[in-house]
Amino acid sequence: MSMSDTAAATSRFNWLPRFGRGPFPLYAGATIIVFWVIVALLTPWIAPYDPIIQDLTQTLQPPSLAHLLGTDNFGRDVLSRIMWSSRIDLQMGIIGVVFPFMIGTIVGSLAGYFGGWVDAVFMRILDVVLAFPFLVLMLSIISILQPGLVSFYIAIALVGWVSYARLIRAQVLVLKNSDFVIAGKSLGFSHLRLMFKHILPNSITASIVFSMSDVVLVVLAGSSISYLGLGVQPPTAEWGVMIAEGQNFISAAWWMTTFPGLALVLMAFGFSLLADGLGEKLGVRE
Amino acid sequence: MPALLQVEDLKVHFPAGGLALPGAPKRLVKAVNGVSFDLARGETLGLVGESGCGKSTLGRAILHLNPITAGKVIFDGTDMSKGRSADVRKLRSAAAMIFQDPYNSLSPRRSIGDTLAEVLRVQRKIPGGKIAERVRELLTLVGLSTDLINRRPSTLSGGQCQRIGIARALAIDPQLVIADECVAALDVSIQAQIINLLIELKQRMNLSLIFIAHDLGVVRRLCDRVAVMYLGRIVETGPVEQIFRAPKHPYTAALIRAIPAIDPDQSLPQQPLGGEPPSPLHLPQGCAFHPRCPAVMEQCRHDPFPAGRQIDGRDVACHLYPTAQPSFNGQGNI
Numbered sequence: 001m002s003m004s005d006t007a008a009a010t011s012r013f014n015w016l017p018r019f020g021r022g023p024f025p026l027y028a029g030a031t032i033i034v035f036w037v038i039v040a041l042l043t044p045w046i047a048p049y050d051p052i053i054q055d056l057t058q059t060l061q062p063p064s065l066a067h068l069l070g071t072d073n074f075g076r077d078v079l080s081r082i083m084w085s086s087r088i089d090l091q092m093g094i095i096g097v098v099f100p101f102m103i104g105t106i107v108g109s110l111a112g113y114f115g116g117w118v119d120a121v122f123m124r125i126l127d128v129v130l131a132f133p134f135l136v137l138m139l140s141i142i143s144i145l146q147p148g149l150v151s152f153y154i155a156i157a158l159v160g161w162v163s164y165a166r167l168i169r170a171q172v173l174v175l176k177n178s179d180f181v182i183a184g185k186s187l188g189f190s191h192l193r194l195m196f197k198h199i200l201p202n203s204i205t206a207s208i209v210f211s212m213s214d215v216v217l218v219v220l221a222g223s224s225i226s227y228l229g230l231g232v233q234p235p236t237a238e239w240g241v242m243i244a245e246g247q248n249f250i251s252a253a254w255w256m257t258t259f260p261g262l263a264l265v266l267m268a269f270g271f272s273l274l275a276d277g278l279g280e281k282l283g284v285r286e
Numbered sequence: 287m288p289a290l291l292q293v294e295d296l297k298v299h300f301p302a303g304g305l306a307l308p309g310a311p312k313r314l315v316k317a318v319n320g321v322s323f324d325l326a327r328g329e330t331l332g333l334v335g336e337s338g339c340g341k342s343t344l345g346r347a348i349l350h351l352n353p354i355t356a357g358k359v360i361f362d363g364t365d366m367s368k369g370r371s372a373d374v375r376k377l378r379s380a381a382a383m384i385f386q387d388p389y390n391s392l393s394p395r396r397s398i399g400d401t402l403a404e405v406l407r408v409q410r411k412i413p414g415g416k417i418a419e420r421v422r423e424l425l426t427l428v429g430l431s432t433d434l435i436n437r438r439p440s441t442l443s444g445g446q447c448q449r450i451g452i453a454r455a456l457a458i459d460p461q462l463v464i465a466d467e468c469v470a471a472l473d474v475s476i477q478a479q480i481i482n483l484l485i486e487l488k489q490r491m492n493l494s495l496i497f498i499a500h501d502l503g504v505v506r507r508l509c510d511r512v513a514v515m516y517l518g519r520i521v522e523t524g525p526v527e528q529i530f531r532a533p534k535h536p537y538t539a540a541l542i543r544a545i546p547a548i549d550p551d552q553s554l555p556q557q558p559l560g561g562e563p564p565s566p567l568h569l570p571q572g573c574a575f576h577p578r579c580p581a582v583m584e585q586c587r588h589d590p591f592p593a594g595r596q597i598d599g600r601d602v603a604c605h606l607y608p609t610a611q612p613s614f615n616g617q618g619n620i
Contacts, residue, residue: 178390179385179386179387179390179391180390180391180392180393180394182346182351182383182385183383183385183391183392183451183454184393185351186349186351186378186381186382186383187378187382187405187408187409187454187457187458188375188378188379188408188409188458189404189408190408193408198393201395202393202394202395
């Protein structure tokens with residue numbers, strides 16, 4: 001891309017409100033996420049219809065003024081169901097990232113800092129987890145437990161920590177030999193203090209950026225697993241479930257799958273932009 | 287008065303990376319290979335030598351930051367090489383280190399006031415209520431304005447950061463400070479300021495200082511005694527002026543000849559030391575210096591590393607000089 005192209009690309013966004021200095025993707029992504037959070041919070045009051053009660057007189061209605069995004073095969077309003085889904089999908093994205101993040105951070109810190117057999121043990125466990133395809137491992141853990149959201153969270157915590165552990169470990173390995181850590185050691189700082197107060201604050205930025213793009217993967221994984229019938233159970237509204245249900249009617253009622261799909265894409269897009277912007281802002285490039 | 291620090295035949299060997307055939311001897315980097323010296327209270331010892339000769343490793347081993355392979359480090363009457371945790375704790379509250387890279391030695395996400403206060407909190411030498419006051423005192427002591435207290439290291443100059451590094455070392459009220467190349471990364475004018483600060487502080491606080499450097503001019507200005515290291519061993523130690531005026535060991539002589547003079551008319555030394563120091567993985571037989579030594583003799587290649595001889599009030603490890611005779615011992619107490 002030439003210089004003039006870049007200049008044109010920047011000037012194209014001049015009409016956008018300026019939120020202070022910062023990369024554009026950060027604010028675009030944040031705006032989309034804030035939009036979904038507001039939708040999720042206000043859904044009980046602003047959703048036009050109940051997401052579960054069936055109205056068999058109104059089945060498979062195309063988008064209209066009464067049902068802005070149409071109705072499904074049980075006569076439920078697609079817009080309302082999408083809005084209720086946003087609560088579950090956001091929750092899925094957040095819980096599905098927080099636990100792997102915490103486990104991965106702790107494991108990565110311990111493995112990197114202590115090295116030796118601690119490192120060897122954790123890294124072999126990590127290799128075992130990595131050796132299985134992600135979805136296959138998720139599916140087997142969930143089917144051992146029982147289909148449902150809680151099982152999904154347990155499975156994602158057991159599988160998802162490996163990426164964080166590797167990211168943190170690599171950073172800790174570099175930082176533990178840096179002068180300020182050795183200085184701390186020579187001044188009698190405890191291992192815990194060095195690990196969590198000195199090394200971690202300087203090694204965690206890459207993980208924070210990764211966690212934003214990981215939200216996308218987790219929501220997609222959650223939707224895929226719901227689609228396969230092992231995650232959120234019908235009649236609860238969830239984007240993956242909705243796409244799966246609408247699949248049989250794709251030629252008669254395209255709105256049943258298209259709109260939940262677009263909602264999912266929009267949320268994923270928001271988190272991706274946020275990750276990109278954060279990476280630029282915090283000076284981390286993946 | 288007993289010495290504050292006695293190092294006896296200290297060895298630090300690291301396993302070398304890479305694949306070793308099973309059954310083959312383990313490859314070792316012999317970074318420090320049998321070093322002995324004493325350090326009195328209030329004394330400043332300069333530790334000089336080429337890069338990679340083991341100066342920094344020796345400094346870190348004394349502070350128990352590197353594992354010790356063999357030998358003893360006796361600090362204030364306690365042998366630290368056994369690594370008992372109570373002993374190490376005592377060492378941590380009495381000996382500190384100053385680093386080469388002023389920026390990298392400070393935690394980048396902490397204000398400098400925080401950095402200093404943390405040391406005081408961990409060491410618990412002064413009550414919690416007095417910490418803020420002591421932090422300001424330390425800043426003044428190293429010649430910094432107390433206005434800088436909330437600044438991050440990245441907003442300070444290299445010289446200012448190095449002063450913070452010194453203040454942090456002084457925060458524990460140390461008896462021993464090891465300064466590892468602590469002026470090498472600074473501008474010449476700032477170097478002079480830091481050296482003067484160190485001279486002032488060691489006089490005021492009766493510090494024992496081990497000053498690791500490769501800049502011999504700085505060592506001459508600051509140190510009482512100097513120890514010259516080559517490939518993990520000390521080849522010559524003695525009072526700094528004597529060694530600079532009349533070096534005995536051929537390696538020391540070559541180092542001192544290589545100091546560039548400011549005077550442009552004075553030509554550079556005729557015979558700079560040729561070649562690179564051998565790899566510490568494959569130490570040469572005999573005296574480790576023999577492949578580069580201008581005065582090499584047959585016995586240097588085969589005899590074991592020469593023992594120290596005491597000549598003119600110093601200790602020289604070289605076959606050129608006769609081994610210690612009773613007549614040489616009269617003045618040779620170093």
